[in-house]
Amino acid sequence: MAEISKTADQALTVLLKVGENGPMTPAELARTLGMNRTVVHRLLSTLHQRGFVTRQEDGYVPGAILVRIAERVQPELRASGRTAMLELAGAVGETAVMHIADGLDAVVLEQVVPDRNIVRVEHEIGSRHPLHEGASGRALLAFLGQSAIDRVARGIDAPDALARQLETVRQLGYALSHDELQQGVHGLAVPVLDAPGHAVASIALLAPTTRASALPTHLDALLAASAGLSRLLYGRS
Template structure:
């Protein structure tokens, strides 16, 4: 049996390397060169070239003019099939979070440069509801949901102070950015760990001025940890854990 297909325990090494390659590419917003990928995989450059060629043949990655590798359209197709599964897992936790915080709870995902709400739960006891609905879209750089998603990414020099603070604290808080008087708090999720596809997402709650963020923060972080574990992943930030 050739070395590059030798099973490691119950794992097929060639497939495992391909999945690890996709994970490294996904974690690199500026793309990766073949040499950089080889270093991350700890393999010869020739093996890295074969891995990239295999993934490129089925559109899981593509190469830019400078040779850097980015995720391809086949990954987007897998992500689109992941969202219905995500909704079914998140919905009961989101309903619970809405009732506990007496606020509107939401699940948002990154689509291009925007955050889009794909699931919303309303509290039955909330007095005034915020106009946040499924399909609500806003730039990742504005609103708690988008900032939380950015905080879940690898640190970058151009990160705003809000993103840095959210990465440090485990959640983002914004006031009046999307709706006058609205207060939002959101935490990033890691939904797939080392799986083939990683979906960038955040959960949070939003209400008017009476939202108690000190009360909501631990409830939100517990909810984020439960969802991540239920989906087979891990919390996106080291300090995002049950409390």
């Protein structure tokens, strides 16, 4: 493994924890992360001066500069994906979410949460989970190529079962999940493919258990949204 900067790693650890649980005070961060309080103060001071965190009365929260940085992540895919998901979520009334692959994880790039229902599902932009878990992750992994699948398989207990799952996803063109990442949440996901047929993202519809039986009826709309993105961005027919 390549050598890393301990200080930079500590600063990023603090920033991630503020993003997950903020607002947080320096004392709370030091206690939660098991770090020296003086070190945490120094790291927060640096992050604050650079705009990565903002200080409020009840602690530190993520800074506005992170929004500008986030907008630079896959801007064309994100913008086009949001347009497609607005139409999709508006038509079916369920949350639409887009994931991209980052190493061994699936990361939320964009989402649209319609307000048609009182009970609805919501992710956080930038949240992540392992590629082999959840419909969104498997819809991505199945079309990432064998080398990516091999890397994931080396880190799990049941690689043969995963291989069978991914083959089913490739045959059907979609992935399903229920109660995997969140209890009471069901997912239906499809890949967004580039011209050679590799996944660049996945789009999923998420619904609570009470409306899960209707998810399969939205498959055609989900596939149409994915195909439209593939044509628009990558010229895939």
